[in-house]
Amino acid sequence: MSEIYYISASDVLEMIIKREVSCEEVMRAQFHRIGKIQPILNAFEQLLPEEEAIRLARRADQVIAKKDPLGRLHGLPVTVKDQYYVDGFVTSWGNQALYEARKGKPVKDSTVAARFRKAGAIIIGMTNVPEMLICPESDN
DSSP states (O other): OGGGGGGHHHHHHHHHTSSOHHHHHHHHHHHHHOOOOOOHHOEEEEEEOOHHHHHHHHHHHHHHTOEEEEEEETEEEEEEEESOOTSSSSTTTTOOOHHHHHHHHOOOHHHHHHHHHHHEEEEEEEEOOOOOOOSSSSSO
């Protein structure tokens, strides 16, 4: 199921709920794809270590196995632009000096990150933005 990244998020979620695919399989497929395209696109500014992402996906699979209530985005790998605060990541608005100054300092989740997590999504990375969010496009 390595080409799951071509399937819409809503269809992937349906497949997860129906147990046609595990959260771990989805996560492994995503990281496989990231490994191929990141050197070309440089879309990720920061990426959760694959082992950590797999661990979180396995935990999501355990929740499904227990038949516990699921969030609307349960087990879905998602990314957040580097303009929102996300616990475990450094928000720098595309600025290297801010990145260095904020590295290692704890942050609380922004509203968008908190809502993703509450819905069961797994935040796997921060994606690039133009420096200081000045332009509507960026050259990564």
